[in-house]
Amino acid sequence: xxxxxxxxxxxxxxxxxxxxxxxxxxxxxxxxxxxxxxxxxxxxxxxxxxxxxxxxxxxxxxxxxxxxxxxxxxxxxxxxxxxxxxxxxxxxxxxxxxxxxxxxxxxxxxxxxxxxxxxxxxxxxxxxxxxxxxxxxxxxxxxxxxxxxxxxxxxxxxxxxxxxxxxxxxxxxxxxxxxxxxxxxxxxxxxxxxxxxxxxxxxxxxxxxxxxxxxxxxxxxxxxxxxxxxxxxxxxxxxxxxxxxxxxxxxxxxxxxxxxxxxxxxxxxxxxxxxxxxxxxxxxxxxxxxxxxxxxxxxxxxxxxxxxxxxxxxxxxxxxxxxxxxxxxxxxxxxxxxxxxxxxxxxxxxxxxxxxxxxxxxxxxxxxxxxxxxxxxxxxxxxxxxxxxxxxxxxxxxxxxxxxxxxxxxxxxxxxxxxxxxxxxxxxxxxxxxxxxxxxxxxxxxxxxxxxxxxxxxxxxxxxxxxxxxxxxxxxxxxxxxxxxxxxxxxxxxxxxxxxxxxxxxx
Amino acid sequence: xxxxxxxxxxxxxxxxxxxxxxxxxxxxxxxxxxxxxxxxxxxxxxxxxxxxxxxxxxxxxxxxxxxxxxxxxxxxxxxxxxxxxxxxxxxxxxxxxxxxxxxxxxxxxxxxxxxxxxxxxxxxxxxxxxxxxxxxxxxxxxxxxxx
Numbered sequence: 199x200x201x202x203x204x205x206x207x208x209x210x211x212x213x214x215x216x217x218x219x220x221x222x223x224x225x226x227x228x229x230x231x232x233x234x235x236x237x238x239x240x241x242x243x244x245x246x247x248x249x250x251x252x253x254x255x256x257x258x259x260x261x262x263x264x265x266x267x268x269x270x271x272x273x274x275x276x277x278x279x280x281x282x283x284x285x286x287x288x289x290x291x292x293x294x295x296x297x298x299x300x301x302x303x304x305x306x307x308x309x310x311x312x313x314x315x316x317x318x319x320x321x322x323x324x325x326x327x328x329x330x331x332x333x334x335x336x337x338x339x340x341x342x343x344x345x346x347x348x349x350x351x352x353x354x355x356x357x358x359x360x361x362x363x364x365x366x367x368x369x370x371x372x373x374x375x376x377x378x379x380x381x382x383x384x385x386x387x388x389x390x391x392x393x394x395x396x397x398x399x400x401x402x403x404x405x406x407x408x409x410x411x412x413x414x415x416x417x418x419x420x421x422x423x424x425x426x427x428x429x430x431x432x433x434x435x436x437x438x439x440x441x442x443x444x445x446x447x448x449x450x451x452x453x454x455x456x457x458x459x460x461x462x463x464x465x466x467x468x469x470x471x472x473x474x475x476x477x478x479x480x481x482x483x484x485x486x487x488x489x490x491x492x493x494x495x496x497x498x499x500x501x502x503x504x505x506x507x508x509x510x511x512x513x514x515x516x517x518x519x520x521x522x523x524x525x526x527x528x529x530x531x532x533x534x535x536x537x538x539x540x541x542x543x544x545x546x547x548x549x550x551x552x553x554x555x556x557x558x559x560x561x562x563x564x565x566x567x568x569x570x571x572x573x574x575x576x577x578x579x580x581x582x583x584x585x586x587x588x589x590x591x592x593x594x595x596x597x598x599x600x601x602x603x604x605x606x607x608x609x610x611x612x613x614x615x616x617x618x619x620x621x622x623x624x625x626x627x628x629x630x631x632x633x634x635x636x637x638x639x640x641x642x643x644x645x646x647x648x649x650x651x652x653x654x655x656x657x658x659x660x661x662x663x664x665x666x667x668x669x670x671x672x673x674x675x676x677x678x679x680x681x682x683x684x685x686x687x688x689x690x691x692x693x694x695x696x697x698x699x700x701x702x703x704x705x
Numbered sequence: 706x707x708x709x710x711x712x713x714x715x716x717x718x719x720x721x722x723x724x725x726x727x728x729x730x731x732x733x734x735x736x737x738x739x740x741x742x743x744x745x746x747x748x749x750x751x752x753x754x755x756x757x758x759x760x761x762x763x764x765x766x767x768x769x770x771x772x773x774x775x776x777x778x779x780x781x782x783x784x785x786x787x788x789x790x791x792x793x794x795x796x797x798x799x800x801x802x803x804x805x806x807x808x809x810x811x812x813x814x815x816x817x818x819x820x821x822x823x824x825x826x827x828x829x830x831x832x833x834x835x836x837x838x839x840x841x842x843x844x845x846x847x848x849x850x851x852x
Contacts, residue, residue, distance in 0.1 A: 246847070362762035366717065369755030373724075373748060376733075380744035385734025387744055415790060421821035422786045593827070596817040597835055600810055603797075604839050608849045613802055620794050627787065631778045632713055633706070642751075650747040657742055 205559025208253050209567055217254040218564055221261025222571045223579065228262070229269020230583045231594055232279045233417050236266025237531045238410040242601050244402050244537055245609035252542040252557050257564030259538055260514065263531055264316055264568050267474060267511045268576055271308035271503075272583055275301060284474035284510040287482050288503055295498035299442065301435070302580075306444040307500050308507040309576045311456050313569050315508030318460035319467060319515030320565045323522075327551075327558075330523040334548035337524075339655035340666060344676030345524055346649045349470035351680030353641055363634045371642025372649065374399060381647075382654065394614040401537050402609040404643060407619040408636050409530060411602040412626020414595055419627075421592065452504040455485050459505035463512025468519045473529050473637070474510035481509030515565060521546050522558070526645065530637045533644040707766050709778050714763035721756025725749065789820055806844070806851040810836030 208214060221243075228239040239262050247255035270285030275292035288308060295304040337345075354364035377388045378398030389395040459481040466477040485505035486492045495502050518535075520526045525547030527533040539546045544554050551558055606619035629636040660666035666673065729752065733745040793816035801809025815832035819825070843849045 245849075249847070360762070360765075362714075362758040362765060365758035366755045366762070369751045369753070369758060373751035373755060376748045376751065380734070382741060383734065383744050385744040387733045387748060388728070390732060415787070418790065418817065418821050419783055419786045422789075423780065423782045590823075590827075592818060592821045592823045593831055595821060596814045596823075596831060599817050600814055600835055600839060603801075603810070603813060604806075604843060604851065607851060608843060613798065613852065616798060616801075620791075620798070624787065624791060631783070632709055633778070646747070646751065653747075654742050 201555040202559045204556045205253075205561075206563040208251075208556060208560040209257070209563030214251075214254045214257060214560075214564060215567065215571075217250060217258040218261045218568050219571050219575065221258040222265040222568055222575050225262035225265025225267075226269035226272070226572075226576060226579070226583050227265075227586060229266035229285075230272040231586055231589070232273050232277070233413075233591055233594060234598060235270075235413070236263045237534070238413060238598070239266060240531055240534045241402065241406045241409045242598075242605040244405075244534055244541070245605050247538055248541060248608075252539070252544055252554075253560035253564060255542060256535060256538050256561055257568065259535055260561075260565060261568045261571070263514050264312075264511065264572050265575070267514065268309055268312040268507070268572060269583065270510075271312070271507055272305065272580075273587055275304045275308065275503075276584060277587055284478045284513075285506070286475075287478050287506045290482075290496050291499045291502035294496070295500070295503075298498055300498075302442045303444045303448070303500070304498075304503055305580060306577075307449070307452065307503045309573065310444075310449060311452070311459065311504040311507040312511040312576075313573045314456045315460045315463050315510070315512035316515060316569045316572065317566070318457075318508070319464045319512035320562070320569065322464050323515045323518055323565070324562045327519060327522045330519065331548040331551045334523045337548075337672070338670065339652045339659065340670040341672045341676075342524070343649070343652040343656050344670075344673040344680075345526060346645060346652060348676045348680035348683075349520075349526055349645065350642075350649070351684040352470060353638055355684040360633070364638050367629070367635050367638040368642040371639040371644075372646035374404075375643045375646030376650070381651070394612070399618055399643075400610045400615050401644065402534075403606045403615040403619040404622050405530070405534055405537070405640060406602050406606050406609075407622030408626040408629075408640055411599060411619060411623035412630060412636065414599050414602065415623060415627040416630050417591070417595055421595075448500055452500050454488075455501040455504040456508045458484055458488065459508030460512045463509035464516040466509070467513035467516030467529075470520050470526055470529075470641075473517075473531075474513040477509040477513045478506045481505040522550060523548055525648065527641070530640045533640060536644065706778060707769070710762060710766045714759045714766065717759040718756060718763060721752055721759060724752045725756065786820070790817075793817060793820065801852050806840055807836050809852070810839065 224239060224243070225236055228234045229236055240259050243259060243262060247258060250258065267284065270280055271288045271292060274280045274285045274289035275296050278289050278293040280286040280289055292304040292308065295301070350368060354368045355361060375398070377395055379385070379389075379396050380387055386396070459477075462481045462484060463474075463477040466473075466480065482495075482502060482505055485501055486495045489495065489499075489501060491499075513529075514531075517527075517529050517532045521532050521536065525536075525545065527536050527546075536546055544550060544557060602619065602623070603616055606616045607613065609615055610618070626636050628634075629639065656666065660669075729745055729748050733748050735743050735745050793813065797809045797813035797816065799809075800812050811832040814835050815828045818828035818831055823831075840851060844851045
């Protein structure tokens with residue numbers, strides 16, 4: 199109990215509150231600007247957290263993520279251009295509602311639904327993480343190998359439009375992760391005599407290149423080739439008509455939608471590889487099916503906004519469940535959070551509850567704090583954040599590129615990190631253009647070493663496959679489950695108009 | 706897209722085979738303790754997976770002639786763009802290495818803004834203001850030494 203109280207006290211430290219507030223504000227701002235996204239901001243912000251204490255550092259990054267998911271709705275609703283991929287569907291009902299003179303109503307619904315989804319998922323995380331970690335402690339390398347195989351099957355199949363491209367991205371990510379000195383034998387792998395490569399490729403540089411600068415290049419290209427990035431909708435002023443206030447009755451009427459969205463988002467987030475876009479697509483579909491007036495969806499239905507926004511925010515908290523219980527990051531953003539944990543000497547996984555309980559409970563308290571701050575800052579600062587929609591996108595693109603270079607330098611402490619970032623930015627650009635899932639690449643890059651370690655330990659411990667399968671039944675079960683879900687996922691994606699196919703492409 | 710997929714798949718299939726046949730034996734130490742796997746094991750697994758996937762993609766696109774139509778993902782202008790951008794980035798980094806952060810960053814911002822057809826005055830103004838702001842933030846306020 200003492201560690202819980204110490205954790206809460208740490209979270210309520212004024213400096214920590216300040217950093218969480220800063221993270222949430224930065225997240226809303228970044229999310230609201232089309233072309234920037236929370237994962238991009240997190241990738242660039244990771245180096246900034248080096249000097250912070252672990253709780254403040256990770257809470258700051260999670261604040262960026264939470265604020266970013268809500269911020270994405272601001273541009274979706276006001277200019278019909280999603281700031282975040284997962285907010286793309288919010289524009290379907292948000293923008294028509296804003297055009298009817300009710301932009302604030304749409305924005306407030308999205309804020310309340312986002313915060314409700316966050317609170318729901320964080321509560322599930324807090325209640326389930328420690329018991330699940332206890333279970334995970336009973337798992338050996340063979341079981342972990344099964345979990346990783348299951349995750350890979352899921353991720354490679356469901357993310358992106360094509361299975362071969364998903365598998366290629368996964369394999370390539372794992373191959374790049376082998377660069378450096380072998381942890382067991384000290385043997386060199388693809389170092390080509392370059393000293394900097396002996397420690398492997400720096401994760402933050404790779405992530406900034408793939409996630410942030412790669413996206414910047416794609417947006418720049420659309421200006422260069424066509425003269426404009428995207429066709430934006432007519433901007434709706436924030437000042438609406440007399441019906442622009444969200445009433446309590448309207449909020450109450452959306453309770454079921456918020457609950458459904460939160461449940462879907464939490465379930466999707468807990469599964470490795472499926473992100474906020476998949477949750478938003480599934481929640482919107484479920485809400486439309488449950489509605490008595492499905493034909494009104496797309497014309498300004500508050501339930502549609504509530505379902506999407508609660509789902510995409512709920513993913514954030516629950517994506518920490520596999521991370522904290524198994525040490526498996528379920529998304530690119532979670533992978534970046536791993537980077538932040540490692541910087542502070544903390545390895546996420548089941549042991550973290552025993553080794554760093556104060557940090558974990560401080561983090562849980564900070565998550566809840568971030569939800570409160572998201573509600574307050576999102577409410578009070580709405581007019582301020584909406585102002586940033588007027589900044590020319592060209593300036594934002596150039597500023598982001600410079601931030602990427604600066605962030606990579608700060609992270610690696612040398613120009614080597616910047617060079618790596620540039621190579622992976624160009625690589626990320628081509629992956630996007632050729633429809634290869636770059637997120638799968640990143641997950642393969644991050645989980646590759648863990649997979650190799652489990653595989654090697656399993657091979658050393660068990661030379662007979664039959665004794666392995668009989669002594670550790672979870673391994674064949676997880677392998678079979680991975681194969682089954684992959685097969686189901688492929689069948690679902692093959693159907694025309696499939697939610698998974700569309701969401702996977704977006705992700 | 707079919708043509709682009711075919712070219713990509715063929716290219717990476719060849720690269721994958723070169724990696725398996727030449728690069729891994731040459732650039733990965735093969736020795737391992739008794740009972741342990743060789744350090745080359747994982748590179749072989751990962752390259753095998755990627756190469757196999759490209760073989761699968763190649764076969765799928767060869768057999769599927771329905772997707773022949775569609776826009777090419779990389780137009781000649783897109784290639785010109787990527788050459789321009791890589792040149793700007795390389796020149797900026799060289800400047801940064803030689804003359805410090807402000808010079809390289811100014812080159813990067815101005816170059817990028819000109820590539821996206823921004824107004825010259827805007828590009829020059831941003832090239833001064835943005836690097837200076839970030840230098841003040843990182844180097845002065847946060848005490849992260851920049852090059």
